[in-house]
Amino acid sequence: MTIKEIQNELIEDFSFFEDWMSKYEYIIQLGKELPLINEAYKTDDLLIKGCQSRVWLHADYQDGKVVFTADSDAIITKGLVSLMIKVLSNQQPKDIVNSELYFIDEIGLKEHLSPTRANGLVSMVKQMKLYAMALSAKV
Template identity: 85%
Template sequence: MTIKEIQDELIEDFSFFEDWMAKYEYIIQLGKELPLIDESHKVDDLLIKGCQSRVWLHAQYVDDKVFFTADSDAIITKGLVSLMIKVLSGQRAEDIVSADLYFIDEIGLKEHLSPTRANGLVAMVKQMKLYALALNAKR
């Protein structure tokens, strides 16, 4: 699936929820389903700068695609990083770098996050794009 197709699917998924409490529950559920990051990747070098919570993000390049794993010590943040991984992991580096992540606004995420969480989300996206750029440059 393309990044656009995944975003459209997420927008549709979120449209089923009546209110923001239900949407938060869904985000938390996604966080619980996030595949565990290897403990060896829970190092300070892999912490996302700009996140209030501790968020570890690891990226690797396999068969021309970038795959991400992550973890967080905060349940809602873990859900947010899980959303980003759902959209960007397994995609080509060029597609990640140029992705317009419109689903964030479409599902109303930005206006329902605290300013610190919204900043953390921006930092997550930036870090994922930087990893994709760096991994692409190395190949």
């Protein structure tokens, strides 16, 4: 699936929820389903700068695609990083770098996050795009 198709699917998924409590529960559920990052990658150099909570993000290059794994010590943040991985993992570096992540606004996420969480989300996206850029340079 393309980044655009995944975003459209997420927008549709979120449209089923009546209120933000239900949407938060869904985000938390996604966080619980996040494949665990290898403990070896839970190092300070893999922490995302700008996140209030601790978020570790690792990128790997497999078969021409970037594969992200992550973890966080905060349940909502873990859900947010899980959303980003759902959209950007297993995609080609150039597609990640050029992606326009409109689903964040479409599902109303930005306006329902505290300013520090919203900043953290921006930092997450920035870091994922930087990893994709670095990995595409290696190819």
